[in-house]
Amino acid sequence: MPMQMWFSHSAPQPGAPGLYSLAVSPEQWRQVAQDFAAAAGRLLALWASADERGTPTIRAAFLAERRGLLLSVPLARPEISYPGIGDLFPAAVRMQRAIADLTGLRSTDSDARPWLRHAAWPAGYRPLLDPPLSAPDPQANLDDYAFVRVEGDGVHEIAVGPVHAGTIEPGHFRFSVVGEKVLRLEERLAYTHKGIEQRFTQLRILDAHRLAARVSGDSAVAYSWAYCQALESMAGVEIAPRAAWLRALYLELERVANHLGDLGALGNDAGFAFGLAQFSRLKEGLLRASHEALGERYLMDAIAPGGTRRDLARNGAPSLGLYLREIADEVLRLRVIYDEHEGVRDRFNGAGTVAPELAARLGLTGLAGRASAQAFDLRSDLPCEPYTQLAVKKITRTDGDVAARVAVRFDELQESCRLIQHILGALPDGPHRTPVREPAEGVIGAGLIEGWRGPVWVALEAGPAGTIRRCHPHDPSWQNWPVLEHAIIGNIIPDFPLINKSFNLSYSGHDL
Amino acid sequence: MIKTLRQIAAVGIISEPPPQPDEDLRIRDSLQAHIRAVLGRALCIRHIDAGSCNGCELEIHALNNPLYNLEGLGIRFVASPRHADLLLVTGPVSKHMEVALRRTYEATPDPKLVVALGDCGCTGGIFGESYASCGRVSNVLPVDVAVPGCPPSPTRILAGILTAISSAPAGRAAPV
Numbered sequence: 181m182p183m184q185m186w187f188s189h190s191a192p193q194p195g196a197p198g199l200y201s202l203a204v205s206p207e208q209w210r211q212v213a214q215d216f217a218a219a220a221g222r223l224l225a226l227w228a229s230a231d232e233r234g235t236p237t238i239r240a241a242f243l244a245e246r247r248g249l250l251l252s253v254p255l256a257r258p259e260i261s262y263p264g265i266g267d268l269f270p271a272a273v274r275m276q277r278a279i280a281d282l283t284g285l286r287s288t289d290s291d292a293r294p295w296l297r298h299a300a301w302p303a304g305y306r307p308l309l310d311p312p313l314s315a316p317d318p319q320a321n322l323d324d325y326a327f328v329r330v331e332g333d334g335v336h337e338i339a340v341g342p343v344h345a346g347t348i349e350p351g352h353f354r355f356s357v358v359g360e361k362v363l364r365l366e367e368r369l370a371y372t373h374k375g376i377e378q379r380f381t382q383l384r385i386l387d388a389h390r391l392a393a394r395v396s397g398d399s400a401v402a403y404s405w406a407y408c409q410a411l412e413s414m415a416g417v418e419i420a421p422r423a424a425w426l427r428a429l430y431l432e433l434e435r436v437a438n439h440l441g442d443l444g445a446l447g448n449d450a451g452f453a454f455g456l457a458q459f460s461r462l463k464e465g466l467l468r469a470s471h472e473a474l475g476e477r478y479l480m481d482a483i484a485p486g487g488t489r490r491d492l493a494r495n496g497a498p499s500l501g502l503y504l505r506e507i508a509d510e511v512l513r514l515r516v517i518y519d520e521h522e523g524v525r526d527r528f529n530g531a532g533t534v535a536p537e538l539a540a541r542l543g544l545t546g547l548a549g550r551a552s553a554q555a556f557d558l559r560s561d562l563p564c565e566p567y568t569q570l571a572v573k574k575i576t577r578t579d580g581d582v583a584a585r586v587a588v589r590f591d592e593l594q595e596s597c598r599l600i601q602h603i604l605g606a607l608p609d610g611p612h613r614t615p616v617r618e619p620a621e622g623v624i625g626a627g628l629i630e631g632w633r634g635p636v637w638v639a640l641e642a643g644p645a646g647t648i649r650r651c652h653p654h655d656p657s658w659q660n661w662p663v664l665e666h667a668i669i670g671n672i673i674p675d676f677p678l679i680n681k682s683f684n685l686s687y688s689g690h691d692l
Numbered sequence: 693m694i695k696t697l698r699q700i701a702a703v704g705i706i707s708e709p710p711p712q713p714d715e716d717l718r719i720r721d722s723l724q725a726h727i728r729a730v731l732g733r734a735l736c737i738r739h740i741d742a743g744s745c746n747g748c749e750l751e752i753h754a755l756n757n758p759l760y761n762l763e764g765l766g767i768r769f770v771a772s773p774r775h776a777d778l779l780l781v782t783g784p785v786s787k788h789m790e791v792a793l794r795r796t797y798e799a800t801p802d803p804k805l806v807v808a809l810g811d812c813g814c815t816g817g818i819f820g821e822s823y824a825s826c827g828r829v830s831n832v833l834p835v836d837v838a839v840p841g842c843p844p845s846p847t848r849i850l851a852g853i854l855t856a857i858s859s860a861p862a863g864r865a866a867p868v
Contacts, residue, residue, distance in 0.1 A: 300787035301823045313823040316787040342792050345771035347739045347752050350789055372743045374786045375824035391818050397747025397843065441753065454696055460757035461706065467754070478747060480842055517695050688745045691786075 183219040183244055186212055193250050194413035195626035196406075198562045201250040209238070209253045210263040216242045216249075217268040222543060222556070224248065224628075225637045225654035226265075226275040228283045230309060232622045236285055238262055239652075241626070241637060246561055250626055250639070255285065264289030271543045271659045282308045282377065296370040296691065299323040307378045308650070330356035330364050338673065342371040346677075349687035353676075360672040365665045372691040380651035385411065385618060385642055386485055388651065392638060393480050395653045396689030401427070401434040402631030403653060403689075404483040406638040409564065410625035411485055414642060415616050421608040423487030424565040429603045430479045430488070432596040433500075435632040436507065437466055437478075439589045439596070442684050443511075446586055447518065449678040450527035458514055462507050469503040472496070487613035497604045508597040515590050528583035532667040532679030535580055544663045546634015546656040548683050551588045552580035558630035570599055585682040618646035633657065633686065655689030707761035711847045713855040720836045735767045735857055738776035738800065742793045742829065743819075744783030747843040748810040752780065754846040767853065773799040778856060780849075781833065784812040784819040785826040797833050805856045807837045809849060814838040 190200035204212055216223075221244030231237045231254055238253040255262055264287035266273040276287040277295035284306045286292065294303075299320045301307065330337075335358055342350035352368040376395060380388055392407035393400040405427050412419060440463040447455020467477040473496030476482060481489055518524050534544060539552035549556060558564075559572040575591040577584035619625070619642040627638040634656025643649035664683050668676055739752055755762045762768065770776050773796045785793055797806070808829035811817040816827030829835050839852035 298788045305823065307823055315821050316790075316823055316826055320787060322791055342789065343740055343773075343796055347741075347749055347769060349741045349744070349746055349749065350792065371788045371792070372741070372783070372786050373788055373824050374743050374784055374819045375822040376819070378822060378824075379819060394745040394747065394818055394842075397745035398750060400747070441750070445753075454700070456756075457758050458699065458703070460754070461703065461759065464754055464757045464759050477845060478750065478843060480747065513695075513699065517699065520695070686746065688743075 182215040183221065186215060186249060187247060190249060193248075193626055194623070195410050196248070196562070196628035197564050198246060199248040199250060199626055199628070201252070201624070203252040203254065206253055206255060206262050209251070210265065212242075212251060213240075213265040213268050216244055219244050220540070222545065223265075223269040223272055223659075224635060225639070225652065225658075226272050226279070227639065227652040227654070228279045228285050228308070229641060229650040229652070236283060236309070238279070238285065239639065241639070243562070248562070248628065250624075258285055261286045261288045263287065266291070269543055270541070271662060274662065275658060282306065284309070293326055296373050298325070298370060300373070307375060312378050312382060325368055327354045327366050327368070328364070334358050335363065351687050355673060355676075357673060360674065362668050362671055362673060362676070365668045367661055367665060369661065369687060370691045372688045374691075376692040377650075377652060380648050381643070383648060384646050385640070385648050386616065386646065388648055389483065389485060390481060392651075392653060393483070395692070396655055396686040397478070397480070398438055398686065399434065399631040399633060399636060399655070399689065400478060400480045401430045401483060402629045402636040403638065405431060406627030406629040406636050407640065407651075407653070408483055408485050409627035409629065410638050410640040411619065412616060414619035414623045414625035414640065417486060417614055417616050419487050419614055420611045421566070422610045423612050423614070425603055425607050426488045426492065426612055427483055428566050428570070429600060429607075430474070430482050431629065431631070432599050432603070433466070433470055434479060435596045436504070436593055436600070437463055438632040439593045440466065440507070440511075442681065443514075443586065443589055443593075445681050446528075446582070446678065447524060449681050450524045452521060452524050455514070455518065455524075458510075462510055465503060466507060469500055473500045484613065485616040487611070489613075491612045492607070497607065501601055501604045504597050504600050508594060511590065511593055518586070525583070527675070527678060528586055529581060531582040531675050532671060532682060533579070533581040534663055534667050536578055538666060539580060539663070542663045542666065543659050545659040547588055547592070547632065548585055548660050548663070549634065550574070550576045551584035553578040558628060558635055562628070564629075566603075570602060572599065582678060582682040618642070621645075622649075631656070633684070634660070653689075653692070655686050657685040657687075657690040660685050661690060706758050707764055708759050710760075710765055710854065711851040713858040714851045715855065717837045717839055717852045717855045719830075719838050720834065735778055735853070736770045736776045737767060737778045737780050737853070738770055738773045738796065739780045739782070740793055740796055742781055742783045742789045742832075743786030743825065744810065744812060748782040748813070751843045751846050751849060752782070752809075755849060760846050760850060762850070773797070774801065776800050776804070778805040778807060778853065779833075780807050780809055780853070781829045782809045782813055784816045784821075785829055785832045787824050787826055790826055790832055793832055805836045806833050807839065807852050807856050808835045809839050809852070810844060811840050811842045814840045817842065
C-alpha cells in the first residue's frame with residue numbers, strides 16, 4: 181500500500197511513541213496527503229517553520245494505522261504557492277490560511293482570506309519569520325471580513341460576538357437564519373490571538389513548558405506534558421517511572437475536572453440549573469482535593485522538564501482516592517437523574533447531530549469524534565508510558581448528537597476515576613524528576629498527548645544555546661471548530677449555546 | 693423528580709462565608725463613598741475575556757458554584773455591559789480584542805469599576821506585549837483593582853470584587 185511506502189522511507193522521530201519523520205518535495209507532498217486520505221488517515225496538524233538553513237518549510241503530522249508521520253516539505257521557491265490539501269482534509273483550509281498569516285507562505289487553495297490576522301499586524305509582517313515586535317501597531321483598527329452571504333426570501337443574519345453573554349472566550353458567529361432555523365453558521369475566530377508561537381522563540385527551551393501550559397488553560401496538563409515529551413526526547417532523557425505515572429494522574433484529574441464542569445454546564449444550558457449546582461459542587465471538591473494533594477487547584481505548573489515539579493503530598497494518595505470514589509458514586513446517581521429528566525432528554529437528543537460519515541470526512545477528532553463513531557483515543561491506540569500498562573477503555577457512541585457527547589463524558593469520567601484509583605494504587609517509588617540538558621541546535625521533537633478534548637500536539641525545534649527556534653502547539657479545536665458549523669445546520673438558534681457547549685472547543689488554543 | 697429532591701436535601705446548604713476585602717489589590721480609588729453605598733452589594737458584573745488562556749474563566753465559573761454562592765451576596769453576572777456596574781477583565785489584552793474591550797467599557801454606564809484578573813490582566817503575564825498583545829488591562833482601560841494569580845482562586849477573585857465595591861480607608865487611597 182502506498183501509504184506504507186512513505187513509512188518505509190521514513191526515519192524514527194524523537195518524541196511520542198510510533199512517530200516517524202520524512203522530508204519530501206512540494207511535488208510529492210500532495211501524493212503523501214492523497215495516500216493518507218485514501219488509507220483513512222488523519223491530519224493531526226499543519227504548520228510552517230524555517231529549517232536549519234532558513235528555508236521556509238511546510239510541516240504536517242498525519243496519523244494512520246497506529247503510527248504517525250511528521251512530514252517536512254522544504255520550499256526552495258517560497259514565492260510559488262505550495263499545493264493545498266483542503267479537498268483531502270477540509271480542516272487543512274484554516275491551517276493553510278493561518279500559515280499564510282504568520283509566514284506569508286500561500287497554498288494553492290482558493291480561500292485566501294486571512295484567518296488568524298484581523299488587523300493587528302500588516303499583511304507584510306511575518307510574525308514567525310521576521311524579528312519580533314515589542315508592541316502592536318498603534319494604527320491598526322478594525323478590518324472588514326468577507327463573510328459568505330446567504331440570500332433568499334426571509335433570510336437574515338444574526339451577528340454574535342466577539343463578546344458573548346456568558347463567561348466564555350471571545351469569538352464571532354455569523355448565523356444566516358430563516359425564522360429561528362439556522363441555514364448556515366460562519367465562525368470568525370482569532371480574537372484571542374496573542375502571539376504565542378512568536379513568544380516561544382523568546383523563551384528558554386527549559387522554561388517554555390510554562391507557556392505551553394497556558395496555550396489553553398483548561399488543558400494545561402496535556403500541553404505541558406506534550407511539550408516536555410518533545411523536549412525530553414530531544415535531550416535523550418527518559419523520565420522516571422514515577423514521573424510518568426504522576427503525569428497520567430494529572431492528565432486524568434484534568435479530564436475529570438473538565439468533564440464535571442461540562443456536564444453541569446450542559447444541564448444548565450438545557451434549563452436544568454440543578455445539574456450545574458451539583459456538578460460544580462463536585463468539581464470544586466475535586467479542585468480542593470487537588471490543591472491539598474498536589475499544591476494546585478489547576479495543574480498549571482505541575483509538569484516540568486524531566487518529570488513533575490512536586491511529588492504527591494504525604495497522605496495525598498488516600499485522600500484523592502477517597503474523594504474520587506465519592507465523585508464516581510455521585511456521578512452515577514446524577515446520571516440517572518439526567519437520563520430520567522424528560523426536559524433534559526428532549527433538549528439533548530437529536531440536537532447538533534454530526535453523523536459518523538460526516539465526522540469521518542471532516543476529520544472530527546477527540547471526545548466529539550468519539551461521540552460520532554470516530555473510535556480513536558491515543559491512550560489506547562498510540563499509548564505512551566504509563567498508558568501502555570493501563571488498558572484504557574475507549575468510549576464511543578454513534579449518534580453524534582448532544583446526548584452522545586454527554587454520554588461519552590459520563591463514561592469517560594467513570595473510566596478516568598477507575599484509572600486514577602489504579603494509578604494511586606500502583607504508583608511506582610523513586611524520583612519524580614530527572615535532570616534535562618538543553619538539546620543540541622536543530623534537533624526536532626514531537627509530543628502527542630490525549631487531552632480531555634482530544635489529541636494535543638507540540639512540535640519543538642531547538643535553536644542555538646538553549647533557545648527555541650520554533651514551537652508549534654496544535655489544539656484539536658482546529659479540527660472540530662469547522663464541524664460545529666455543520667452540526668448547527670437545521671437546528672434552531674436557541675439550541676446553539678447547548679450544541680456549542682457540547683463540543684466545548686478552545687478559542688485560546690486555536691487562536692494562539 | 694423524587695431523586696432530584698432527595699439529592700438536593702442530601703447535599704443541603706454548603707455555602708461558605710465570603711472573604712474580606714483586601715486593600716493590597718486596590719490600585720486606584722475612583723468612586724466616591726456615597727456611590728459605593730448606592731451600588732452596595734447589589735452588584736452586576738460583566739466579564740470580558742480580552743485574550744486569556746481560559747484559565748481565569750474556569751475560576752470565575754467556580755464563583756457561581758454553591759460553595760462561593762456569589763448570588764447569595766447580591767452579586768451576579770449579567771449578559772450586557774449596559775446592565776453592568778463592574779467589568780471583570782481577564783487576559784493580556786490581545787490587539788484583536790482591544791476595540792471590543794474599549795466599546796464594552798464605553799457601553800457600561802457610569803459610575804463603573806474595572807477589576808483586572810490574573811497575572812496576565814495585572815502585568816501581561818507570560819504573554820507580555822508583542823505584535824499581537826497589548827499586555828496588561830491598564831494599558832487599555834483605567835483599572836481600579838488588580839487580582840494576581842495564575843489563575844487566582846475564587847476566594848481571591850471575590851476578595852478583589854469586594855475590595856472594588858468597598859471604600860478605601862482614609863489615607864489609603866492609592867494614586868490614580
